[in-house]
Amino acid sequence: xxxxxxxxxxxxxxxxxxxxxxxxxxxxxxxxxxxxxxxxxxxxxxxxxxxxxxxxxxxxxxxxxxxxxxxxxxxxxxxxxxxxxxxxxxxxxxxxxxxxxxxxxxxxxxxx
Amino acid sequence: xxxxxxxxxxxxxxxxxxxxxxxxxxxxxxxxxxxxxxxxxxxxxxxxxxxxxxxxxxxxxxxxxxxxxxxxxxxxxxxxxxxxxxxxxxxxxxxxxxxxxxxxxxxxxxxxx
Numbered sequence: 342x343x344x345x346x347x348x349x350x351x352x353x354x355x356x357x358x359x360x361x362x363x364x365x366x367x368x369x370x371x372x373x374x375x376x377x378x379x380x381x382x383x384x385x386x387x388x389x390x391x392x393x394x395x396x397x398x399x400x401x402x403x404x405x406x407x408x409x410x411x412x413x414x415x416x417x418x419x420x421x422x423x424x425x426x427x428x429x430x431x432x433x434x435x436x437x438x439x440x441x442x443x444x445x446x447x448x449x450x451x452x453x
Numbered sequence: 454x455x456x457x458x459x460x461x462x463x464x465x466x467x468x469x470x471x472x473x474x475x476x477x478x479x480x481x482x483x484x485x486x487x488x489x490x491x492x493x494x495x496x497x498x499x500x501x502x503x504x505x506x507x508x509x510x511x512x513x514x515x516x517x518x519x520x521x522x523x524x525x526x527x528x529x530x531x532x533x534x535x536x537x538x539x540x541x542x543x544x545x546x547x548x549x550x551x552x553x554x555x556x557x558x559x560x561x562x563x564x565x566x
Contacts, residue, residue: 347495375554384543384557385496430495439503440486440511441555445495 343368343435347444354421355452362447364431365413373434374414375441376405380427388429389416421451456480459544459558467566472531474561476544484547485527486555487511487519489540496543502527534565 344367354360375390391398391405398405407414431444457478466472483504488496498511500519508519518530544558
């Protein structure tokens with residue numbers, strides 16, 4: 342199966358600064374990498390995703406980059422706001438089985 | 454609106470009892486999944502189903518079972534609850550194998566005493 346490692350486990354930034362969360366995966370056949378945001382007491386929700394044939398994708402203040410050779414991908418949040426405070430999960434879809442495997446999560450705190 | 458719902462949202466039970474967590478989706482999605490969420494472990498896959506009568510074990514399936522008798526429902530059963538199964542459980546679904554987004558239910562918090 343797939344193994345997804347995520348770092349850091351906690352991250353605090355000042356409002357307006359950037360935040361970067363990194364993930365590595367083990368299965369070179371994985372082809373889809375979503376990021377989910379989970380606010381306190383809520384369900385995880387997709388915020389951005391990237392497929393293996395793309396190196397970077399942006400959506401307003403968030404972006405994801407993928408390095409297939411190194412088998413790692415990163416979430417970048419610019420101009421952070423207090424409402425960005427949440428737990429963020431990366432995931433990889435295991436190509437041979439179509440299941441999603443998640444990282445252990447990063448608790449992001451944006452300090453006003 | 455189409456939705457995915459879980460019940461109960463909160464459950465306290467005793468060690469050794471059988472517990473069933475319900476998951477119901479109205480999107481007519483073929484793929485359904487059960488995850489457990491624990492601090493330091495993220496979301497771990499318990500069981501999943503690609504369609505009616507299809508069930509598969511995930512990475513942490515011991516002590517759990519599922520059944521898929523129709524498209525809408527994937528109940529998760531703990532045959533004999535253990536304290537190690539205290540967790541928050543999330544059901545999720547998506548239309549099919551090559552579609553990206555997983556849609557999660559609200560979660561069910563289970564405490565085993």
